[in-house]
Amino acid sequence: MAEQSPFAFLRLRLPLWVVSALLVIVLAGGLGVGLLVGFLANRSPVACPESPEVCEEFAVFWEAWELSRSRFVDPEAANPEVMIAGAITGMVDSLGDQGHTRFLTASEAEAWDTSLSGSFEGIGAYIDVRDGQTMIVAPIEGSPAEQAGILPGDAILAVDGDPTTDWSIDLLRTRVRGPKGTTVTLLLQRGGLPEPFEVAVVRDQVVVPSVSWYLLPEDVALVRLSSFDGNSGRQMREALLAAREQGARAVILDLRNNPGGLLDQAVEVASQFLPAGTVVLQEEDRQGRRTSRTTRSGGVALDLPLFVLINTNSASSSEIVSGAFQSAERGMLIGETTFGTGTVLTPYRLSDGSRLLLGTQQWLTPDGALIRGQGITPDEEVRLPFDVIPLRPTDLENLSLDEIMNSDDLQLVRALKLATETVGTR
Known part of the structure; x- marks a missing residue:
């Protein structure tokens, strides 16, 4: 069913x-x-x-x-x-929808359901398989993975001594996750280092708040969205209201390293910035029939200047939201071309508890552009070196404006410069 x-x-x-x-x-x-x-x-x-x-x-x-x-x-x-x-x-x-359509065993399906709740036991990192290589997309803020020094882009060569060659993402997830208090040892290869190294991580309960924010100098709010889970729309609304109460006059929305999530939450997030009835995406079925999803009323940041940060790890719902902003000419996209995920999954429960996640539709931007395999191109391209970790809201609490503007996070620096210039003219 x-x-x-x-x-x-x-x-x-x-x-x-x-x-x-x-x-x-x-x-x-x-x-x-x-x-x-x-x-x-x-x-x-x-x-x-x-x-x-x-x-x-x-x-x-x-x-x-x-x-x-x-x-x-x-x-x-x-x-x-x-x-x-x-x-x-x-x-x-063999259907060619690598990255989306997939089969989950009963245990994998249970873990998948848990991941949508925003809380699970494990090391606390977004992981993936890209071009056949298992890797860390990004550690979750405050997680055991982050505390162990794991960085975005680290290649996972082995888990508990077992080589990860030809592993699927679901096998990787199953092996990395585990009960609180247990230890998993990862063999990692980091760009710029000549030799692989091992990291032992003690698993813990990981709570994933998908939204964090900080009011930067010049009344610019940096709002980071790490994933689109079941509470992302509500958390985004609450963060924006709090930022406005503290005097925010512009928003930098950080979607970097955001792997996506629930489609309805993408619509909820977009609804905070776009007028009601604005097309967020088009869904096209196998017969070529298209239907549009539009924003809901009640957005709380409709009038704030918007700057959106994206990179090659921004995928799925991140691309939907970015594409909606770009098509509506709402804000400016800064960073790198996104990953290029383009199908909408429908989950089918099979008789033994397993799950078939099947791409029954593909999504297009409001303008009708196909994103699968192409991604969203930023309005202004700003690249980061592979070894530069994007600054997060919690990283900025003890930094002055000069320290932020002289940081290695060139994407954030550019967005803040543009936002500061914008609010200064209002």
């Missing part, structure tokens, strides 16, 4: 093993799982949903299955449950 709320996430994964292209066709409707389970239970399988020709050709899959189960050198490795998950994973990866 499909859940009706669509999601948008930045996730890149690799197949556990590649299956025949025929598997893509037969399993696409979800009934392939029934075929596999029926075979293993020695029962009559679910009727093949495809044409007789395709159903007959599907015998090739069973040949490969039987040979793998009966002749692979390590019989314990030929685990039916793992092989089924691998088959489905290979199928959905």
Whole structure:
């Protein structure tokens, strides 16, 4: 049964093993799982949903299955449950929507649900697989990962001594997360350092406030949005109201290293800056039919000058919001071209508790531009060296204006200069 709320996430994964292209066709409707389970239970399988020709050709899959189960050198490795998950994973990866459409086992689905709540147990870092490399996108502020000195862009070479070669994002997440008080050891490779190094991180309860803010000199509010979870819209509204009460006359919205999240929260966040009825995105289904999502009334920052920071790790809902601002000519985008995620996921619960996150629609900017594989281009490009960590609101509390303007965070420096010039002319 499909859940009706669509999601948008930045996730890149690799197949556990590649299956025949025929598997893509037969399993696409979800009934392939029934075929596999029926075979293993020695029962009559679910009727093949495809044409007789395709159903007959599907015998090739069973040949490969039987040979793998009966002749692979390590019989314990030929685990039916793992092989089924691998088959489905290979199928959905072959659809070409790497980063979004994916299969989650029952345990992975449970962890995925937990991640949307804004609280979980683990090291506290956004992780990903990009170009086949497992990596740290960004540590969460105040998390065990940050306290251990882990930085954005660190490549994860091994987890507890096991090489991460060909790992999927969900396998990586499962291995890195764990109960509070337990330790996980990561082998990391950092740009600029000649040798990998190990970091032992003690897991803890991680609470993720998605919004933090600080009132900069010249009454410019820096508002950082780290993800689009279930409370992001409410937290954004509260932060903006508090900033206005303290005299904010402009806003710098920091979406750097934001991997995305819930689509409805993207609309909520955009609604704080755009008039009611403004198109935030277009959703296009497989028939080419398009529907628009628009902002709601009640925005609390409609009149404040807006400057938006983006980078290559800004993805999914971050791109939706950035694209909406750009199309409406609301504010200025500063930084680097975003990641380029472009499908809207619908989660389907499968009979064994697993989940199929399927890209049933693709999203376009209000102007109709396709973002998948292209990203959002900033209005002004400002690049940061790979070893420069963007400043966060909590980093600015003890810095003077001169110290901020002379910092290595050139993107923030440029945004603050433009914002200061703007409020000075009002």
